[in-house]
Amino acid sequence: MNTWSTWRDATHRALYGAGGFYLRPEGPAGHFRTSVHASPLFAGALAKLAREAGLDTVVDVGAGRGELLVALLRIDPALRLHGVDVAARPEALPPSIGWTASVPSGVSALLVANEWLDNVPVDVAEVDADGVARIIEVESGSGRERLGPAASGADAAWLERWWPLRGAVPGTRAEIGAPRDAAWATAVGALAHGLAVAIDYGHERASRPPYGTLTGYRQGRAVPPVPDGTCDVTSHVAVDAIAAAGEAAGVGTVVHLTQREALHALGVRATRPRYDLARTDPRGYLAALRDTGEAGELTARGGLGDFRWVVQGVRTRLPDLLALAAPGDAGAP
Secondary structure, eight states: OOOEEEHHHHHHHHHHSTTOGGGSTTOGGGTOOOHHHHOHHHHHHHHHHHHHTTOOEEEEETOTTSHHHHHHHHHOTTSEEEEEOSSOOOTTSOTTSEEESSOOTTEEEEEEEESOGGGSOOEEEEEOTTSOEEEEEEETTTOOEEEEEEOOHHHHHHHHHHSOOTTOOTTOEEEEOHHHHHHHHHHHHTEEEEEEEEEEOEEOGGGOOTBOOOEEEETTEEEOOOOSSSSEEEOOEEHHHHHHHHHHTTOOOEEEEEHHHHHHHTTOOOOOOOTTHHHHOHHHHHHHHHHHHHHHHHTOTTTGGGOEEEEEEESSOOOHHHHTOOSOOTTOO
């Protein structure tokens, strides 16, 4: 039966309720390709980051079917690994990898949230003909929308601080990221010390998209965001807001990077191997060519390279290779 509710409630049911999209047998990998699926170089970079920070534990929040954790185990078997997800522990997951529904408290670790926060459900507001920001309601089975009550209380306060709609033209929209801020603050607040890394498509206050970013994905293609459980429902993350939430939760240092900048700093670059290697070590040359192609995909402008990394230190100094990473290395390969 079709029901009307806010986007936050409808998305939560569609993604995480009984039979929800993220609880389906095929998992997220059956519908879209993330950096984890693109190349083991991504896991290798995160393993390097953990070691550079003096950490021997990695916690993967929004672990899906454990793909990142399995890749990390292959790359660095000495790492202690733990997955966090609302989905049940994957049956094939190696027994050495831990699994819980929430971040374990008091752990010292590199905490990674790769494409997690974009799937924390949020409400959507739209400016009406009178200039009032109103909460949008959606019909679950069709995706049809209607304007609901005016944004008020904490929603209005979040919009005023992070995505102002005052004076905007009718039809202007915003996604109210307060639930993501709270989820990130809870996750980083569980760390005794370590690094917390949020990786997602994102934007900042100076460049918010005027009509929002709400969309759906099914089998690798963008589709209308219908909250019926058959597709992913997602929107980009207000990365400045989650960084501030982490700082309010006690995080000290913070650095903002694109994935291109972060992976370059961690040694992942699309650099072609020397041609003479093809004569002296043909297999090595082919492997190097493969890595070049995969590094290119991970760092490509207009693709995965545009992901935003928010890296926050929890009673831990950021490794120099990230703290000193210069934004905008446009000439690098």
